[in-house]
Amino acid sequence: MIRFSEEQAMLLDTAREFCQKQSPIAEVRRVIEAGQPLDATLWQTMVDLGWLGVTIPEAFGGLGLDLADTVPIFEAMGSQLLATPLLATTLAAQVLITNGSEAQKNQWLPKIAAGQIATIALTEANGSWETDQITTHLTQAGSGEMTLTGSKTFVLDAGVADVILVSALRDGALCWCLIDASEIPEGAIQREVVIDETRRSYSLTLSDVPIRADQILPGTAFQKIELAAMLLITAEMSGGLEGVLAVIVGYLNTRKQFDKLIGSYQAMKHPTVDILMGAEMTRSYLYHAATVWRDETDEAVIEAAVRMAKCCASEHFSEAGDRGIQFHGGFGFTYECDAQLFLRRALWSQYQFGDDRHQRQKLGALLF
Amino acid sequence: MIRFSEEQAMLLDTAREFCQKQSPIAEVRRVIEAGQPLDATLWQTMVDLGWLGVTIPEAFGGLGLDLADTVPIFEAMGSQLLATPLLATTLAAQVLITNGSEAQKNQWLPKIAAGQIATIALTEANGSWETDQITTHLTQAGSGEMTLTGSKTFVLDAGVADVILVSALRDGALCWCLIDASEIPEGAIQREVVIDETRRSYSLTLSDVPIRADQILPGTAFQKIELAAMLLITAEMSGGLEGVLAVIVGYLNTRKQFDKLIGSYQAMKHPTVDILMGAEMTRSYLYHAATVWRDETDEAVIEAAVRMAKCCASEHFSEAGDRGIQFHGGFGFTYECDAQLFLRRALWSQYQFGDDRHQRQKLGALLF
Amino acid sequence: MNENEINEFRSDVRAWLNENKPATPSFLLPETFMEVGTDQQFEFLRRWQQTVYEAGYLGMSWPEAYGGGGQPQVMQDIVNQEMAAQRVPFVPNTIGLNWAGPLILDMGSEADKQRYVKNILSAEDIWCQGFSEPDHGSDLGNAQVRAVKDGDEYVINGSKIWTSLGSYAKYMILIARTSNEGPNKYAGLSFFLAPMTAPGIEPTPIKKLTGEFGFCQTYFTDARIPADCMLGNEGEGWSVAMKTLMYERGAVGGQAGGLSMMDLNINDIIELARRATRNGQPAIDDPLTRDELVKLVLEAKGNALMGSRARVPALGGTYPTAVAMSGKLRSSELKRKMTRFAVSLQGANGARYISDDALDGGKWQRSYLNSFSGTIGGGTTQIQKNILGERVLGLPKS
């Protein structure tokens, strides 16, 4: 079942128009080249559109919509390869909404709705997609003071974040710690190199950083946050598939070989149809997952729907990126060809929160 | 490493010529239609060529060559879809050579070299490829007399066999029982329907059949026999791949669609190249396995080589048969199209002694 | 009907089906009307259709005057749902119930309606379809069978292929060429309700790769059929044929109802994977088999979701026709993969074929071989991909 809300429809139109205008491919390349941690003007435009507050409850200055309603925004951003702190901030807001105390929500959600940047720090150097591999931990001194020690990686936009939500072990159980950027020691945040050059990814190294009790979130939901991340990344991938397909079709319809447009060769045409089918299926799984996310209460059903969507998207987007390079021939081997931008995005997305093989393993247990 | 013996070279030439002459595709269809359990004239010709004695030690009237040397015969038979009791008889002879007592060898090997038909009964109704699933068993009465009870399936050429070698449990351990056809009760052997219509497959149902001590083979090698079966079936498949490729290429070079030979379409041409590559790889694995079989002593190395060959052949032959049907279009959907004969052969071969998935599982344990 | 009436009716149907559903016969039933290969299979299915019709559960929304039930369509829908749920056999007169019948009710003369409709429902008259021709692909416009008017008859020459139930049919919906002139290749076609009993019409069974029969090649040799067999006017055959595509199940004046095939769905494959054994354990417990199954589930559910998404226009995306135009490609390839996988669940027993020894009587092996009718018939997978590449993505012709 796929249900499409009016809110989604509205956001779909706005977001498409916005992203097409703000992020043509030349702009994507300019941003990569510039290497800035944030395009503040663009960010302010997104804040003004109200996108930061979409999922934040009305009580805290947001629109109070479901996370699933933001799917069209991320899809539109994905198709134009527009990477902004919206992903990290939306996920961090989910952590607060799901797990935060009233005081924590009161303190942060209105700021986020107003444009402050937040992010989450989950993954560690081992690259595990399972939270049971987390080693970052809180240590309680005799005096009752706590300190946080550990290293996180793939922390998006940490360089410009006002607040970071960090997963850590406390007495053997996972919890979320909220750290204000001002409390993070100099040098703890380092930009890291990821294959998708549109992303601003950082490592976060914490050594005995003091943590007050009010920095620890009372809720300990982790899987729901991971699933939220998968849902939004899948939305980006669905858009990305659309984007890379357009690049491929454009080339097949203009480039000639042996005096024929290369799109007339079945060796190009048929795999491109396969990519189209992958894109259509991905989009269907995406909006199915969004529907289930909003309407279902059974966590296992939600998990299955999201993992199916992430699995489908990961597989097809990676393959489309790979074929995109190949079908451009010699030009495909150059940095100038846009297919590489999409392949790199596909690989980043594939390996965040579980690749297709990982998802199939999880689904094997969930479905049967 | 692939080494090719003079004996193999000689057999390759003879066998190709023989099979092409004796088994054109019209003859394959005639034999299926006739439904006879044996073409006695053809069998005698093969006996006269000495093929029954190739692997039988000279002391028992054979040539004393290695089983691996017969690979070219089975490959040639496979390419022409010629199914005779040679496969079953050669495997049964291997059981005797490997596991038989001097008396048993003396009694049977000269007869086999002279053309008597033998077969092996391993598989049971559960369709397991693992010998630990065998339930056929010997029961020892107080008087010391033994009886054999159990059901076997996929017993090739049992209807015309002079002797059957049956796997059974004796006090929890597997052994081979040798049963003369004359000792098998009326009705115990029933023809069964298999997908490859060139095969004569039978079930064997034994209920308290008396077994003397001298019917039990002293040796208990099973895996080597299964590997021997895989090697010879792989040889047939390698030939079959060559055969189905010829059928496909022939059609692509004659059939027109929209006024063009269909072989000019890349949607046909490229997958046909993939089939060619599969055939070339299969043949390479086949002769590698034959080389290792003859020259290696390490059983694990032999097992890996044979399983790799069976895996490669199973995968590529099944796929070639499937594509063979598809590429013939409407004609491919008819019984008249030869592609179906090869697809059926491919399926039979795939599911005897372990399909590609099973082999990969075994290889995962063997290789790493 | 109010909700109570609906519920009551549904439970009546359920009870009736429970009572009257035929026992599984000793032979393997076909899975679609295209696969009926023996008299035994045919008679079993015809009898079932008769039973269903006599109980009032077929053609429920068709006019009473012609043998229908004159009831609201919703009742037929309920019957169809219950039949699918209980997996009863299909009703074999598919061409009559879903193509010819709706067409005759829509544009036939009163005489046509009186003559044909009731017997379609009761399976008294079996209908077949004469659209495809050998060597002319799936494009109707290439039809070469000639119909030449001679007095009050048409003389038919040529041959049609893939005529399902051809040997049992009393009538054929036939596309034939009455002219080679006209602005395009479709303009010279006419549509006939042709009696198969006319001398010179010879349906010749084709043996399929499964080893069974189930299709005919139908030869026409100076076969004379009455001129009033024509439906619509001369030269309107193409548009009449296109009309048949509009009679979706459930639309008013639409198809008669009943199942037209034993639907294969991914849940059947999951169930089989639990039941079939490989090396002594349920196939589904083997990690690699399980993973293949997950892949198939993903493809199957993804296909189903595509249809669901396509009904939300806002989610149509760049290529809004992609989903509708790829339905045949996706479902036929999925069926081939599912049935091929089903065979692989059985260990050595995958090598069996139609027989009592085989799992489910050898149904899966047969289904796999039959699955090529989907990937080949009505435009092969390769042609479907050309069409999608050209008409949906706008790529140049191959």
Next chain:
Amino acid sequence: MNENEINEFRSDVRAWLNENKPATPSFLLPETFMEVGTDQQFEFLRRWQQTVYEAGYLGMSWPEAYGGGGQPQVMQDIVNQEMAAQRVPFVPNTIGLNWAGPLILDMGSEADKQRYVKNILSAEDIWCQGFSEPDHGSDLGNAQVRAVKDGDEYVINGSKIWTSLGSYAKYMILIARTSNEGPNKYAGLSFFLAPMTAPGIEPTPIKKLTGEFGFCQTYFTDARIPADCMLGNEGEGWSVAMKTLMYERGAVGGQAGGLSMMDLNINDIIELARRATRNGQPAIDDPLTRDELVKLVLEAKGNALMGSRARVPALGGTYPTAVAMSGKLRSSELKRKMTRFAVSLQGANGARYISDDALDGGKWQRSYLNSFSGTIGGGTTQIQKNILGERVLGLPKS
């Protein structure tokens, strides 16, 4: 050399390599000469070649008169084997050592030999290749770069693409068109040993999809090179170029030796699968990952065995040229699959790129992106399949 001498030599080489093998640098080395993208990488590799040459381990079988070792080829073979076994860096002057050098020794003048050979070995003079052109595919016959004779010079115009080491090269082996006449498109080509220092020759680095440099597009604008740079006669360029394909490693007068790339083999992938972790366990312990690895091993070993079988003429089969003609297709596609799989072994770290944080410095991600040079360069996979279909299977042209 007798066996004792061979063994002694081998252990000397081994000891020398052990002693002199350069330490892994702080930056990621390229894996082939086509991937040298920074001065740092280039200087490191050039120094390594110098070291190897000065130790007498390069060009061992080339004539002493021109800087070679004048030793039996077997010694160079032993050195090559030991270098491969110890996985030392490759020697970067690949075009010089394997193409230009053998060609000059074979058909160059005495002056050519004196001038070029020693500096090829010592890496003093780097060579590059000017065969491919933009938009003209991989068929040399389509070369459009013009060389027009003017006095004792040729004037060159046009551009070449995929010039590896173009920015570092002192010379280029260049195919240019000296005539448009002749019986076929190959007849008007000539072969030059062109000085890259001539005014009007501009190698312009191309940024690859990896983000690195490593190829140039080389523009010729009225570039004048001495007429005696021509190797062979005017119009013989095609046959000279074809000769270069004959200089297999190990043949007399053949390639100079040394490794020309960091060979990626399936054992590296197996080793990586043991070392890399997914969800905290070695990737190889995960059943699905393991199965993917088995599939790759089957493809890799099967490829290797094809070569071995092709050397037994009796086993050539119906299509004896299939193995030889498919080598490039098979190895390039395998490399793409292996490197892509290698990335997938790393869990979330698959998303990293060249940096210290990445497994093996990000080598695998870069290798995957670089692998397209194999599946695209020298005739794409799609073109290779056409060639195999047409020339091996005899299918009609697309």
